[in-house]
Amino acid sequence: MEKRELFNFTETSDACIKCGKCIPVCTIHNVNADEVTSPRGFIDLLGAYQRGQLELDYNAKAIFESCFLCTNCTDVCPKALPTDMVIEQVRADLADKYGIAWFKRVFFYLLRHRTTMDILFKLGYVFQTCGFKIKDQINSMEPRFSLPIIKKDRLLPSMGKTSFLNSYPENIPHGGKRRVAIFIGCLANYNYTEIGKGLLEILEALNIDAFIPKKQLCCGAPAYFTGDFATVDHNAKKNIVYFESFIDEVEAIIIPEATCSAMIKIDYEHFFHDQPEWLERAKKLKSKIFMATEWLEQKTELGALLASKGRSDLSVTYHDPCHARKMQGVYKEPRALVGQNYTITEMSDPNACCGFGGVTMQTENFHFAQAAGKPKAAMIAKTGAQVVTAECSACRMQINNSMNEAKLDVVFKNPIELIAEALKQ
Template sequence: MKVFKNIASTCIKCAKCIPDCSSYQFYRDEVHSPRGFLELISQYEKGSLRLDSNLQEVMDTCLLCNHCVSNCPISIPIDSLIQEIRTKQKISLSKRIYFFLLRHSVLKKFVFKFFAFLPPCEIKHKDSALWNLRFSRSFFLDSHPKSIASSKQGGQKKVAIFAGCLINYNYPHIGKSLLKVLDSFGVDVLLPKQECCGAPTYFSGDIQTSIFLVKKNLLYFEEIIDLVDAILIPEATCASVMLKDWQKILSFDEKNQEWILLLKKIQDKMFIATEWIYKFCDFSGIRKSKKRVTYHDSCHACKVLQITKEPREIIKSGFELIEMSDSSSCCGFGGIEVQNNNFEFSRAIGVKKIRDIQQTNAQIVSAECNACKTQIDYLLKKDQSNVIFYHPIELLEQMLERKDIVQ
């Protein structure tokens, strides 16, 4: 991938990218806007700007939410251009340590298990949403057999699950809900070996670690791809990276053509979880609850994968769905870098989302993204709100079991 040499002239300055840009909404200056990012990238390419700490700080305010790309009338890939710049940035020591762990699974599990008994030590600010995040003492993939036959007679389908790091290490109950849902539909399950999808390394510009993780996962998937009908991904960020970014990552090295061919074969069977369940499972006839649910469209599900209808239809089958204002606006989580070093920015974006949720008078908010869950959950509790966050798969599990989930 190469940064366009004449990006500034490519942009027609229509400003359609600006209203939905979280960075611009907070800073209110042209520098912190998609047009500003493009101009800075152009000046860097021309040699007029150095990639110093000031430029890196500005580039790090982009949340990679893709709103600007979806709004751009000529589809300038602003996100990819910022990703290109980040490959040239210096990576902090704390991130390098974390990315080292992602390359070494055994050590990573040991460290994460240790941190399960402690508060997160790396977090600099208790006001950060990551302060609300804890490692589970029981990891999802370690808690279940690798092959799980449905308890229903004559299972017609078999799927593999790619859990993602947050479900595996922090929210294993969501993975367990997915297993119960699939069992209810008579679907057999495989839990293959898997590594991080590479989202944190790719978004931070560590391409070599990203390539390493993609290849490891492709090797694991190659072993089971002919045995399953689909690979389900119950996490929007992972699904987005795997379906839209893995090929970009591999393309950084022109020697990876065979890996790209393998990826294309495997991608044909990859689905974000609610998409596959909506298409291939019959969830009609479920008892309707009077509980009110509002749905937040995560950036990666909505703007990258264009998945909006499927989770809503699932939720509407068992709950009253109330749309919030601007449901696709970013929650402001932004990843580890933003949470650690720019949490005021993240919180300001998130507070608006909390207001939109509360104005619906819903009792439950849902999203198919666990980064969003971390942010929204924390800010709801900080606001002493009674609204509860549930992943749509958790809601479907409760529908199928006919439980009343809000006391």
């Protein structure tokens, strides 16, 4: 892949007025209170780097890899400075200079090659009890040993027997005159397979035909947040070409994952800022990309159908994924649908980042993820809810671990799962 043109860091740095509104909401600054690990600190350092006043040494590498990319800062910045975007860009320079850890390179290779991933996950399902203690009550497991990408005593999602994409035919008619495509996301495809099953049940209840594009690749978000732009370039272009082949035959591509939706709908534009042809092609797809609850609430009669069903005794609290509320403005829709059949008890700050933060945060910087997860678990506990829900499997993985560390007996389910269950009442 050719060297990419990075954003103008100095322009962003010069525009920062140092007001400090970003600091109280910054996820990393709240767990590592240092000026350099604050949005205005990141921006200042990036400006110095572009002016040739800062060497990308290991200290700078550690600083730029400590950001959770939660976008809290851009949400409150009076000038809407794209702190997350410039950090994503400089991580590509870091990857070029220092390389990417071997276990990340293996992971990103698998994200490019679906068939190889399918084989490994099938083997993983067969042998997972050898290396993990299964905790069925929350669809998770604990490692019996530690590796760079697997920390002992942490909770990880268990593996499904068969991936979602391999469990169903490509075309599933539901007798309707409408048709949508499903982009499932990697965690929902291999681990939390009940999400896809629930989405198909909802579409069946609405008489909407489902198209499951079997050649879809990972959206590229894990690689993008790590600086592996070659993998992003490969996957994004493959997906765009593939989507173009069927986009006129479906009303929408619905995605039950906030991060995947944000990556395809928003970050593909950011990534292709210096590739005009691909930028335009990404933009043309944008109008048909929706989070699943967003499309179901806005474009169907699902709300009325749910209102005709009984109410559950379960109390639910909703966590707003950073890539849903802040990046896509999606937060009312899942609440409107889930609230038809469940009592929603809001936590004190549903918009607070859960602390997932991407591959690097979940491996080398896992101590930061743990620290950021503690207040979220405490908020959930105070609600007294039996279920926590969010339309993001990355949040699910992180929050499940945080609740496990806090010894909370609370179940996590995607809103799609809760809605599918309500339709059966």
